Amino acid sequence: MSSVRVRFAPSPTGPLHIGGARSALFNWLFARRYGGTFIVRVEDTDLERSSRQSEENILDALRWLGLDWDEGVDVGGPYGPYRQMERLELYKKHADNLLNSGAAYLCYCSEEELAAEREALMAKGELPRYLGRCRDLTATERASLEAAGRRPVVRFRVPENEVVLVRDLVRGDVSFEGSEIGDYIIVKSDGIPTYNFAVVVDDHTMKISHVIRAEEHLSNTPRQILLYNALGWEIPAFAHVSLILGKDRSKMSKRHGATSIEQYQNRGYLPEALANFLALLGWSPGSEEEIFSLDELKEQFTLERVAKSPAVFDLDKLNWLNGHYIRETDLERLTEMALPHLEKAGYISAPLPAEKYESVKMMVAAVRKYLSYMQEAAEHVRIFFDDDVLIVKDEAREIMSGGQVKAVFQELIKKINVTVTDEIKADEARALLKEVGRSLGLKGKQIFMPVRVALTGGTQGPDLDQVMAILGRAGIVRRLSEWV
Numbered sequence: 001m002s003s004v005r006v007r008f009a010p011s012p013t014g015p016l017h018i019g020g021a022r023s024a025l026f027n028w029l030f031a032r033r034y035g036g037t038f039i040v041r042v043e044d045t046d047l048e049r050s051s052r053q054s055e056e057n058i059l060d061a062l063r064w065l066g067l068d069w070d071e072g073v074d075v076g077g078p079y080g081p082y083r084q085m086e087r088l089e090l091y092k093k094h095a096d097n098l099l100n101s102g103a104a105y106l107c108y109c110s111e112e113e114l115a116a117e118r119e120a121l122m123a124k125g126e127l128p129r130y131l132g133r134c135r136d137l138t139a140t141e142r143a144s145l146e147a148a149g150r151r152p153v154v155r156f157r158v159p160e161n162e163v164v165l166v167r168d169l170v171r172g173d174v175s176f177e178g179s180e181i182g183d184y185i186i187v188k189s190d191g192i193p194t195y196n197f198a199v200v201v202d203d204h205t206m207k208i209s210h211v212i213r214a215e216e217h218l219s220n221t222p223r224q225i226l227l228y229n230a231l232g233w234e235i236p237a238f239a240h241v242s243l244i245l246g247k248d249r250s251k252m253s254k255r256h257g258a259t260s261i262e263q264y265q266n267r268g269y270l271p272e273a274l275a276n277f278l279a280l281l282g283w284s285p286g287s288e289e290e291i292f293s294l295d296e297l298k299e300q301f302t303l304e305r306v307a308k309s310p311a312v313f314d315l316d317k318l319n320w321l322n323g324h325y326i327r328e329t330d331l332e333r334l335t336e337m338a339l340p341h342l343e344k345a346g347y348i349s350a351p352l353p354a355e356k357y358e359s360v361k362m363m364v365a366a367v368r369k370y371l372s373y374m375q376e377a378a379e380h381v382r383i384f385f386d387d388d389v390l391i392v393k394d395e396a397r398e399i400m401s402g403g404q405v406k407a408v409f410q411e412l413i414k415k416i417n418v419t420v421t422d423e424i425k426a427d428e429a430r431a432l433l434k435e436v437g438r439s440l441g442l443k444g445k446q447i448f449m450p451v452r453v454a455l456t457g458g459t460q461g462p463d464l465d466q467v468m469a470i471l472g473r474a475g476i477v478r479r480l481s482e483w484v
Contacts, residue, residue: 004036005209011043012055015260018252019214019244021065022278026241027212028067029301039206040072041082045192061261065271066294079206084198091193094201094231095154095186103230104186106152107134108145129182154187156227164222169239169303176222184223196220200227203236212239239303242282245310252313268337268374270329273322281311291324319372326371334368335361338377345378347385362470366462384470389457389479396453404442405450409480411436412451420473429468455479
């Protein structure tokens with residue numbers, strides 16, 4: 001394959017959306033797979049909504065996912081600047097070329113005139129489009145309109161009776177009737193280029209070889225191809241990736257769950273898990289395997305395995321994947337991720353003394369196998385902070401009604417007071433429970449279950465010896481004493 005140059009070009013009008021992150025990931029994987037160049041540039045021509053804060057949020061989210069780039073707004077490169085508002089002279093130059101060649105013209109139509117034209121077309125059941133009122137204005141007519149205060153836009157002159165063929169690497173050949181497009185605006189009256197014009201100029205001048213983007217941009221592609229042809233430029237390869245749908249098969253939205261990378265980051269998802277999940281939204285490895293590191297993904301990724309059909313965002317699958325990564329991840333890292341959630345819940349306050357930090361680390365170790373994301377740690381570790389143990393389920397109440405329960409607690413308290421200082425290790429806790437059993441002639445669940453319920457309020461959860469080690473002598477005695 002010849003030199004690969006791909007780009008991700010977000011609009012900095014909000015946080016990085018799941019769909020945008022998937023597009024960025026696919027471009028990054030493609031570039032890394034073929035030893036190419038990955039570029040991040042910013043489409044900031046929406047002056048009212050764009051902000052540097054959103055731009056930085058997007059860049060931070062990409063970094064968090066593990067993506068790096070070779071050229072871009074913060075790292076520079078030979079084809080900058082990489083923000084559109086810093087490239088206005090370049091757009092003007094190529095717009096003037098189109099005007100001079102007759103491929104574009106000045107249009108003075110007002111918004112009211114355009115709205116009336118659209119309504120008339122729709123009333124006849126036709127596609128709304130510009131019918132070319134200003135296509136052939138004379139110099140005198142233009143001068144008159146400008147004297148009346150009309151500020152023109154620049155429209156591209158769509159060739160008549162032309163069929164535009166898009167050769168798409170994912171969707172195959174797709175054709176569009178030029179007559180249904182209508183002459184479209186490429187530069188607004190304030191001199192700001194529209195998306196379809198700016199993206200063509202940017203992709204050409206940055207030598208982009210492949211345009212990999214969401215399917216919703218497919219309808220823009222014929223307009224862009226017409227501009228490439230009019231400017232005499234080589235057309236890049238296009239690959240339009242399927243939409244992301246919710247489980248109900250409607251377009252992904254807030255009602256399906258979090259939609260931005262920042263939200264998943266704040267909830268305590270691991271970036272490698274989210275990247276793994278995003279890669280599987282529309283791409284298949286050709287096997288049943290589902291766990292991939294970024295290094296493994298970039299060795300396997302090809303556009304040939306990108307599906308035409310929509311990808312379904314299955315939150316349950318993401319949680320399963322993230323749970324897998326949580327169980328495989330370094331405990332120190334998980335503890336650091338858990339701290340802000342425990343602080344928000346009011347269980348701890350920063351900075352933590354070393355002894356308290358070690359205690360929290362033990363808690364995270366005890367509950368990690370139950371977590372889908374780290375925000376859930378706050379609920380699961382509640383049992384270690386709240387001495388007011390609440391028993392809700394009938395099964396737990398029944399266990400506590402056993403005739404042996406009081407004797408078990410009394411014997412355990414006695415042995416703890418005799419043999420244990422403040423700290424108790426998990427193996428010591430197991431030994432104590434066995435000693436209680438021997439002393440009372442009891443076995444297994446007759447001992448373990450009532451102790452578990454008294455200490456945690458439930459019949460399931462972290463290993464009992466871990467619970468006892470975390471609560472320590474004082475915590476165990478305090479909770480058991482409520483039943484004696």
